[in-house]
Amino acid sequence: DRRLTRVLAADPQSYRPGDVVVANRDVYGLRKGEAWRVTGSGEDGIALERRGAVGGFRPSGNAAHNVSVFETRPISLRAGDEIVFTRNLGQPGVVNGERGMIEEIGRKRVRIRLDGGRRLSPRTDDDGLRHVDHAWTSTVHRAQGLTTDNVIAVLDATSMMTDRALLYVEMSRARDGFVLLTDDTQELVHRLEQEIGVSHSALEATGHAVRRVEQEVSRKEPLRPALREWRALEAEAERDGISPFLAEEADALLDRLRQRAEAEGGDAPDELARILADHDAHVRGQDREALEGLLWSLRHRAASEGRNVAVQPGAGAALKMAGELAERHPEALSKPLADFVSECGTRMRELGDRLGWVGPRIRRAERELSAIENDWQGARIKAGLKGEHVAFLPETASLLKRTADFALEHKGALPKATADAARDCESLRQRWGRLKGLAKEVGKGLDGSGAPGKAARKAMAEAEDLLRDDRLSGKAEREGIRVPLTAALGILNARLSRQELIGDLQRDREALMAEARREGCHPYRAPGYDRFMERLGSAGHDLPPDLSKMVEDLPRLDARDREIRQGVREVTDFVARRREIIDRAARRRPDRPLGKGRVSSYGRWTRSAPKMIERGERLARDPLLTPDDRKTLEKALARLHAAPDTDALDARSLKTWEGILDRAEKEGCHRFFVEGYDAFVKELDAAPSGSPEFNRFAVGERSELWDMQAGQARVRFVDRDLARALRQRDEGGSAFVAEMHPYPRWKREAERTVGELRDVLSDRERYDRHLARVPGLERRLRGMAAAVLETVRRDAPVRKEVEAAYRAQMERERELERIRSPSRYMGAEIDIGP
Incomplete structure (x- = not known):
């Protein structure tokens, strides 16, 4: 998070290309929670892009509250990685700092299990996944309220934030082991031994006393330049949205002003007195905030462990710090701090009153705890001899009740190992009961023949998760539940896979139909039809009506395709037969037209031409005809339709004419551009007038030649x-x-x-x-x-x-x-x- 100030957030130049803008509420035309990438910025506003859509806005004065601006950084995530959310997400109900573990990364969704046990399944392109990071480390403030077995803490010896309260928060996160890393051990020890909560100058923070002598600060140094420097510092801090006392040069400048005030005595100006008073108030506020933060941590930990805050480890140190704060600043003790001091005092008095009769109770508790420990040890030995987990022994239920009653009566007295074992047994027994209930629910899902519904799928997923625990799986094996449950899960998963396969096939079918409509052809000719039918054939039986009809129609369509191809070949062969007749006649009788007698070859061809034309036109209307076959068929039909116009030509001229048409068709151009066409037309003009058909053909070609020449x-x-x-x-x-x-x-x-x-x-x-x-x-x-x-x-x-x-x-x-x-x-x- 770039955390732009109010002034910077209202300036379009603060938004850099590549930054991500997230709306904190519905504003500027953006929906709350949506992440938009900045593509450009200028005086006219900010240009945004999100998943191919473009948008933009001009930031107003409230832009710092309306939107958040982030820098992006890619991270690698795998199943098993622990993550932490870095922003509050309202829709899934995740808060900033909440941790979880990635269970699975699928093609469309990511499964995340939060520390509280709740599971999330956001889409891989969900904007909420932009606000996650590896949970390898944590800041001190984010770790407040957490408790782990071992802690490795880092504390900077020279940081102004380093104090005993911060060290205590780090130490109180650990149950068993604590390791502290620092850049200077001696400096850190010296710093923590100093007075807590007082703001130090740079020299005081390093352990050196500041000697106010005449050689260091001249009593004659003018006060006005130092005040001008402080005003400039205040203006800069106001632009950055911070307190001027947090600036790096503030401590040195305050030391100069304080020394000058001492030198002036009672003649210091009112502005200097105001600055020093504000600094004292700032120091008091820091001391109070540090102590209140420590107190909040103590109360939160005490509430999570069921203890009174007065007996929580660290309460004594906090009480001492509160006394020191009250001694330095009597008016700075806030109500929460005063209530804490009062509560601790009351608790101490109560403890004193109870010391007289608590001794026998302690001894009785020790005997009871010893008996519980011995019973747990015996239960573990018995479970080992039987090859059973201790949680499933008959006497474990009563032992768990005794352990829970003891822990409730004597808070904090139960050893950690025993408490963990009891919690594990109780959790295992509850999960076993849940597994038996899920086995019944999964068994009911086999009653029908359809795919499992939403509730059944949820039960299946939970049952599979429980069976991954070897202890539950072994118990289910011994009880005779595992085999039928596994078989039922297999059948239901197969049905679910079948349903998903049918859904994918139906979606692919719709896409195939849409592609056929765009291409203007039959689906049989659409790209991808053969591959789709192969998948459909491997899907087996029991297909929906729309898919089964496609399977049933496939043999008929294949047969029809073969018929069409055969018909196209017959039409083209019929046209080629005419060419053979013309070539033979040109060799034998070049100066005579083709005969149309009943016994002549051309006569028989001419009588068969109308039927062949009719068949070719019927084939041309068939939607199964391929584009290449359609083009071939159209050329053949054009030749058949034009054949009667040239019957009056002699065989030699007819052969020349057919050769011109063949070359024009081969070159893909008009016959006018074929070499020899103009000579052919001139020969027609020079020939004597013949039959009406010959004259009509000659006039038509002459007009065509003139028109093309023009x-x-x-x-x-x-x-x-x-x-x-x-x-x-x-x-x-x-x-x-x-x-x-x-x-x-x-x-x-x-x-x-x-x-x-x-x-x-x-x-x-x-x-x-x-x-x-x-x-x-x-x-x-x-x-x-x-x-x-x-x-x-x-x-x-x-x-x-x-x-x-x-x-x-x-x-x-x-x-x-x-x-x-x-x-x-x-x-x-x-x-x-x-």
């Missing part, structure tokens, strides 16, 4: 004129636009050519084949037209000034001409007198 010429002219216009403009240079008459002519011609290009591009049906013939031609024409229009637009302001200057010049020349030849502009009437 279109080709127009595209070439546009290309030539645009290139010439750009070349003329470049050659004219910057002076070309200032020429009065050449430039307008160039502009008119250039704009006319651009208009010609627009007409060409709008008539795609006629000119598209010419534009596609030359690679990159259309792109080049568009680029030249854009350059021409941009040149005209750029020249417009200059041209406007040139034309205005030309009109002004012409007006001046007409005025001069009028002055030089006035008779030209006189009227017809001349006054010649009487």
Whole structure:
């Protein structure tokens, strides 16, 4: 957490790219708890991004309360790692400092078990997981209220925060072992032996007395510069949102002011007295806060252990510190501290009254504790002989009750090992009872044939978790519960896996259908259909109706696909058969048309053509037809439809015509661009008139040739004129636009050519084949037209000034001409007198 102050949080420049902004409440269009990454900042505000969505806001004066700004740092987490939450999370109910352990990291969720036993399963992209860290270490303040077996503490000997209260909090976290690490042992001991809670200067913190002598501070030193320094320090501290007494240079400056006040005696100014009084109040506040923090720790630990705070270890030291504080600052003892002192005094008096009769009770408790210890020892031996855990012996229930009653009556007297063993046995017995109940719940889940519901899945997960304990697993084995429970869990897990598999298949089916709709084809032709059907086939039986229907339809679709491919081959073979007939006729009777007699090959082919066309058109409408087969079929049908138009040609011309069509189809262009097409059309024109069919074919091809030649010429002219216009403009240079008459002519011609290009591009049906013939031609024409229009637009302001200057010049020349030849502009009437 960058912990921006109120001033910095309101400044957009404080937000750096890569920082993460988390809303503390619904504000600025952000939802509470959402984490947004800063992508940029400026005077207009802050740009944010979250999971592909973009947003932003302009921070207000309350931005420090509305949002929190964090630096990000990646950490590696694995199953078994202990973590700590670094922020309060309202929705899962996690508080700052709460610890837990990662049990499992899945593809979509993370399972976390908190120290209290509660489990969380947040998604891997949950914003709450941004506020976790490794729980390897902890600050002293975060560790308050915690108790562990062993503690390794770090204490800086030179830190201003180091005192006995802080050391006590660190030591009181440990039950058995405590190790203290410091940078200077002697300095730390010397520091802790000093007066507690008094603010020290830098020299006093190192153990050196400050000698106020004339050589160190001149009594003649002006006071005004030191006060100016203190005002600057106060202003800087106010901007940073801290107390001025916490600044690094505050102690040295206060020493100078205090020495100056002593030198002035009673003549010290009011501002200096105010500063020293504020410092004394600050010191009292620090002493009181340190003591209240220690008191809070004692009360919290006493409450967790069920003790009175007056008998808690460390209460005596705290009571002594409270007395010293009251002696130094009589008015600084707050109500919580006064109540603590009173409570300790009352407790001490009560203990004194009870000392007279507590002796026999102690001896009786010792005998009772010895009996309990012996019984636990005997129970462990008996359990070892039987191969059973001590928790499952018949006499363990009464022993647990005796142990609990003793611990309740004599708080803190029960040895730790015995208390831990009793807690473990009690927990194990409760978990065993829970496992037996779960076995019944899991068994009921086998009654139906469907997948387990939410409650059943929860029971299954809990039962599997309990069976991981070898002690419970062994007990279940001996009681005959483990085998049927494991079998039931296996069956239910298989059903659950089956349900998840069916759900995945149905989602994949919807995705396949959506892809088929986008491609405009049958799902059988959609990408991934074969892989999906393989998964569907391996899923076994008992599929839902929608999936089982796809399995049932697959053989029919495969058969239909084979029929379609066979039909396409038959149509293309039929077209190829016509070509064979034409080639044979061209060799035998080149000057005669193909015969259509009943016994001739072409006659039989012609009579079969309508049925083949009908079949090909029916295949073309089939949604199972592949794109490649559809293209092949369309070309074959086009040949079949055009066959009757060429029957009047002789065999040689017909072979030439078919060769032209074959080359055009191979090159993917119009027949006009095939070499020999224009010669073929000229031969048709030169041939004598024949049948009406021949004449109609010849006229049609001649019109097609002329139309294609005209279109080709127009595209070439546009290309030539645009290139010439750009070349003329470049050659004219910057002076070309200032020429009065050449430039307008160039502009008119250039704009006319651009208009010609627009007409060409709008008539795609006629000119598209010419534009596609030359690679990159259309792109080049568009680029030249854009350059021409941009040149005209750029020249417009200059041209406007040139034309205005030309009109002004012409007006001046007409005025001069009028002055030089006035008779030209006189009227017809001349006054010649009487």
